[in-house]
Amino acid sequence: MRVGELELCPVSDGSFVARPRYFDDDAHPGARPDVFDRDGAAWLPIGCFVIRIGDRVILVDAGLGPELQYLPDDMYLVGGQLLTGLRAVDVSPGEVSDIVCTHLHTDHVGWLFDQHADPVFAAATIWLGAKDWDHFVDGPGEMAAHIEAGFRRCAGTPRLRLLNQDTPVAEGVTAVMTPGHTPGHLSVMVESGGSRVLLLGDAITCPVQLEEPGWHSLGDIDPVLAERSRQRLCLWLADGRTIGVGAHFPELRPGHLATAEWQPVLSR
């Protein structure tokens, strides 16, 4: 899709098989049959996005990589398709100038480095929230050894940009701090020619969360802060000119919030 002067293209690395329990411990396995199939599974994508602006090719999130990862309660992730997907939209790995990681969960960093910890996108500068570095690279957060080793090789070089505040990445592309799902989670605002698209990462995992009161996200590290960030994002998505899409939205299709159906709860 075009966003003013920019081109935005979703590419999925594979599937995230989620169940209602991902969103609420007490959710009934048969809840929301419009989203979950007869076995109670929602086949959500592992979304990445390509933004082209001038001679920059910006990749937002780097998928799970060629891996299968099991989660509790019969949920799992299967990746491996990102490079093929990029080829299909005419992007070679060497062309990628920047990678913005919304956060450092395994299904967003999997293609950054290969098994030898060498960069898959050799020319790319990697942007991420500094607090995610503290949590996942230096702290207790789970991270594959080859990804951690790759990150450590980048530390202190111009290839790595650790962000503590809302920061422009390119003209019309801004990393916006939306912590809670992870300590340094960020979203990406893409804005040009009066059009605005928010790439939400996992700040909102699936639109069904906005329709079911109390549904959060199993992966939220700080649920209270995550909810506050969701409210901030929802105000944008309800302004009538902003559309948004998360990394796991069905078919990676952006949408806006119909304000009539949604009441902002700003204090809780």
Ligand SMILES: [Zn+2]
């Ligand atoms: Zn994710």
